[in-house]
Amino acid sequence: MLRNPITINSDLVEKIVVREEAAFKKRTPRSLEIYKRALSSLPMGVSSSFQAIPPYPLTISRAEGSHIWDYDGNEYVDFHLAFGSLLVGHSHPVLVKALRDQLGKGSLYSLPCADTVFLAEELVRRFAPIEQVRFCNSGTEATMDAIRLARAHTKRDKIVKIEGTYHGHHDTVMMSTKPSAEAAGSADHPNTVPASLGIPKDVRDNVIIAPYNNAEALERILTEHEGEVAAIITEAVLMNVGIMLPEDGYLQSVRDITRRHGVLLIFDEVKTGVTVAAGGITELYPVEPDLICLAKSIGGGMPIGAFGGREEIMRHINHNEVLHLGTFNGNPMSMRAGLVTLTQLFTPEAHAHANGLSKRLADGYLQLINDFDMPMHIAQIGAKGCAMLRHERARNYRAWLDVDTRLAYAYWLF
Numbered sequence: 001m002l003r004n005p006i007t008i009n010s011d012l013v014e015k016i017v018v019r020e021e022a023a024f025k026k027r028t029p030r031s032l033e034i035y036k037r038a039l040s041s042l043p044m045g046v047s048s049s050f051q052a053i054p055p056y057p058l059t060i061s062r063a064e065g066s067h068i069w070d071y072d073g074n075e076y077v078d079f080h081l082a083f084g085s086l087l088v089g090h091s092h093p094v095l096v097k098a099l100r101d102q103l104g105k106g107s108l109y110s111l112p113c114a115d116t117v118f119l120a121e122e123l124v125r126r127f128a129p130i131e132q133v134r135f136c137n138s139g140t141e142a143t144m145d146a147i148r149l150a151r152a153h154t155k156r157d158k159i160v161k162i163e164g165t166y167h168g169h170h171d172t173v174m175m176s177t178k179p180s181a182e183a184a185g186s187a188d189h190p191n192t193v194p195a196s197l198g199i200p201k202d203v204r205d206n207v208i209i210a211p212y213n214n215a216e217a218l219e220r221i222l223t224e225h226e227g228e229v230a231a232i233i234t235e236a237v238l239m240n241v242g243i244m245l246p247e248d249g250y251l252q253s254v255r256d257i258t259r260r261h262g263v264l265l266i267f268d269e270v271k272t273g274v275t276v277a278a279g280g281i282t283e284l285y286p287v288e289p290d291l292i293c294l295a296k297s298i299g300g301g302m303p304i305g306a307f308g309g310r311e312e313i314m315r316h317i318n319h320n321e322v323l324h325l326g327t328f329n330g331n332p333m334s335m336r337a338g339l340v341t342l343t344q345l346f347t348p349e350a351h352a353h354a355n356g357l358s359k360r361l362a363d364g365y366l367q368l369i370n371d372f373d374m375p376m377h378i379a380q381i382g383a384k385g386c387a388m389l390r391h392e393r394a395r396n397y398r399a400w401l402d403v404d405t406r407l408a409y410a411y412w413l414f
């Protein structure tokens with residue numbers, strides 16, 4: 001437990017920002033050159049708006065193992081690993097060989113290949129809630145398809161989403177991902193705040209926002225909207241606002257409440273997937289959701305997504321009542337990458353090794369935090385970890401609003 005943390009001197013933070021921005025610009029002139037050129041052909045100079053990180057994005061030229069190089073030749077240790085998609089690291093030699101071989105046999109059939117079946121079987125084996133699974137190409141598609149399935153199964157339209165979670169960029173889930181304090185409303189009755197223009201009002205009207213770690217609020221919402229809510233979609237451990245862990249008993253309460261109200265529970269395991277444990281969240285917390293969504297690390301770095309659950313729910317696809325389609329679904333490159341990653345690289349020993357490294361890093365941070373009375377805490381689970389720039393543990397999104405964004409920026413630049 002921390003003693004009283006030091007007070008952050010904001011003048012000093014600004015000085016660090018100025019100094020580190022200057023150092024950043026000095027060592028990355030080619031990234032700046034490419035970024036300036038990109039601005040005329042790509043909005044914000046990037047293909048995904050969150051890549052537009054100030055002062056300007058680094059342009060990457062190559063990556064290998066745990067290291068990544070920018071266009072100016074600077075080498076970095078890559079703790080980000082594409083939001084955890086690359087738990088096996090960049091260009092793992094076993095994967096490189098497997099994908100070269102596959103490329104020689106065709107990269108896209110838009111017809112079934114055997115690896116799709118083998119990878120589906122591996123997901124069924126690893127993830128307790130999955131009896132049947134379908135593949136798509138991203139986490140966004142996985143949550144979109146899971147929500148459609150839940151609506152079909154329950155014949156209801158409304159979705160409950162947790163404030164501060166990110167589930168991709170389709171309309172239903174682009175609500176209250178990181179709303180401003182003014183827009184968010186009261187902490188117990190949060191407003192539904194669209195994160196983008198262009199989302200129809202009736203989509204917003206079908207999304208109800210609930211605070212994380214607050215079972216009473218969920219009970220109230222489902223009672224107020226009895227018979228209207230198809231599903232609650234949530235990450236069991238929030239990973240869009242640093243990392244926020246569930247309080248004791250919270251996930252079980254969510255399960256009990258949703259069952260009582262006939263509402264499906266969707267766990268978005270796009271980030272937690274195989275990174276927190278070989279079998280995901282339900283291996284660590286004995287709570288069984290109705291559907292889970294996967295992506296990122298199950299594909300070893302190739303585009304992939306998947307959603308699955310009990311046959312009783314997936315049968316709507318079996319019966320062709322819910323359409324799930326896609327030219328690239330189950331494509332042989334992603335299937336090969338996923339299969340090799342899960343069956344040859346993510347061995348039990350590899351999982352244990354990654355978790356051990358993560359714990360070691362977290363312990364090192366903890367030591368520093370204690371030695372220097374820093375106003376930080378560490379949230380760590382499996383191979384995932386995060387240094388949160390606030391003294392107390394965060395219970396839900398509202399705590400995120402207290403984080404000093406200039407300090408976070410200085411920390412990132414440093």
Ligand SMILES: Cc1ncc(COP(=O)(O)O)c(C=O)c1O
Pocket residue numbers: 083137138139140141143166167168169235268269270271295296
């Ligand atoms: C929890 C979660 N769900 C869904 C998504 C969307 O995944 P994708 O970017 O592959 O569409 C993300 C992306 O960061 C995520 O973190």
